[in-house]
Amino acid sequence: MDSGRSEAGLETGCRLQDKLQVAGCRVSIPDEGRESTNQSANQPIMKKSVLLIACCGLIISAASAQVYITRTGVINFFSKTPMEDIKAENNQVYAAIDLSKKTIAFSMLMKSFLFRKELMQEHFNENYVESDRHPKSTFKGTFTGDVDPQKPGVYNVQAQGVLTLHGVEKSVNTPATIEITGDGLTGTARFNLLPQDFDIEIPGIVRDKIAKQIDVQVKIDCKPVK
Amino acid sequence: MRKKIILFLAVVAVCLAVAWYWYNKPREGIAGKDTQLTISAALLYEGYSTDETAANEKFLNKVVEVKGKVDDIILNGNDAVLILGMQPEGGGISCFFSPASALESNHVKKGMEIVVKGKCTGFNMDVNLTDCIIIL
Numbered sequence: 090m091d092s093g094r095s096e097a098g099l100e101t102g103c104r105l106q107d108k109l110q111v112a113g114c115r116v117s118i119p120d121e122g123r124e125s126t127n128q129s130a131n132q133p134i135m136k137k138s139v140l141l142i143a144c145c146g147l148i149i150s151a152a153s154a155q156v157y158i159t160r161t162g163v164i165n166f167f168s169k170t171p172m173e174d175i176k177a178e179n180n181q182v183y184a185a186i187d188l189s190k191k192t193i194a195f196s197m198l199m200k201s202f203l204f205r206k207e208l209m210q211e212h213f214n215e216n217y218v219e220s221d222r223h224p225k226s227t228f229k230g231t232f233t234g235d236v237d238p239q240k241p242g243v244y245n246v247q248a249q250g251v252l253t254l255h256g257v258e259k260s261v262n263t264p265a266t267i268e269i270t271g272d273g274l275t276g277t278a279r280f281n282l283l284p285q286d287f288d289i290e291i292p293g294i295v296r297d298k299i300a301k302q303i304d305v306q307v308k309i310d311c312k313p314v315k
Numbered sequence: 316m317r318k319k320i321i322l323f324l325a326v327v328a329v330c331l332a333v334a335w336y337w338y339n340k341p342r343e344g345i346a347g348k349d350t351q352l353t354i355s356a357a358l359l360y361e362g363y364s365t366d367e368t369a370a371n372e373k374f375l376n377k378v379v380e381v382k383g384k385v386d387d388i389i390l391n392g393n394d395a396v397l398i399l400g401m402q403p404e405g406g407g408i409s410c411f412f413s414p415a416s417a418l419e420s421n422h423v424k425k426g427m428e429i430v431v432k433g434k435c436t437g438f439n440m441d442v443n444l445t446d447c448i449i450i451l
Contacts, residue, residue, distance in 0.1 A: 198439045200437055201439075204342055207342040
């Protein structure tokens with residue numbers, strides 16, 4: 090039952106089901122975590138049987154239980170020029186990290202990037218990223234470097250993968266950190282993007298106001314899928 | 316002649332002031348905007364999960380009032396995301412509040428039935444609403 094729920098929900102977003110299906114089968118033990126709020130209606134008897142299945146699943150594939158997700162990741166971008174500083178933030182980023190397979194996936198809506206100025210947000214959506222035609226941006230990739238989910242601490246990793254933005258796919262390679270915390274993990278990364286790499290044309294009149302390189306910052310607080 | 320020059324300069328100054336105002340106009344929230352649609356969280360989610368394109372035509376960029384149960388509140392500094400009406404499929408309505416204190420001052424807690432007004436920005440596992448305020 091729970092696997093069905095998880096799959097259906099995830100399938101619609103960022104094609105993470107491959108990674109999350111396995112973990113989803115064992116989405117089972119209701120706790121305080123956000124990912125399990127949808128199971129609060131489970132009957133005790135259900136819990137027991139699911140727990141049993143969960144244990145079997147764990148024995149069969151002990152290593153694949155390391156999927157962490159969030160639906161409230163934060164991605165900021167900054168453009169700094171002497172003329173103007175522009176900042177936008179998206180607090181509704183969907184992200185999943187599988188520590189055993191070392192895969193990472195992000196999915197977000199361009200319209201959920203919020204600017205301080207009305208006109209900037211309008212131009213961003215209508216002229217630059219054309220969010221009606223290309224509503225989502227996604228990242229699918231992997232990371233290298235060892236992360237031990239049993240040992241809390243900050244791990245430096247290298248993330249690489251394909252970023253899709255404005256309908257254009259481009260590979261991105263960036264240093265990142267994964268911090269194992271008591272109840273999950275926090276992932277951070279910072280990298281630069283060039284608008285022209287994604288076929289985003291900046292009109293001459295505002296060229297001085299928009300930086301050649303856009304500084305992107307990522308922060309995701311993920312909880313384990315359990 | 317001199318009067319004309321002064322008049323001309325005055326007109327230019329007014330135009331610049333107006334342009335400056337429009338350029339720097341802060342992004343307005345939605346408190347002053349009229350609600351275009353009222354719907355339950357379950358129906359809104361169902362609309363998006365069954366046919367995203369059709370749902371976008373109906374809801375995208377619209378100011379909607381959504382009624383549902385508060386399933387989670389995730390704080391992030393000054394901001395908060397409230398998950399409204401989680402569906403059995405695992406998704407719900409993700410409502411972004413800034414500042415987060417808007418939730419506290421309305422005594423919003425998990426499990427409550429509330430009405431959120433926000434701008435629909437699309438579907439990404441959850442239906443996203445931004446610039447949210449609590450109506451009830």
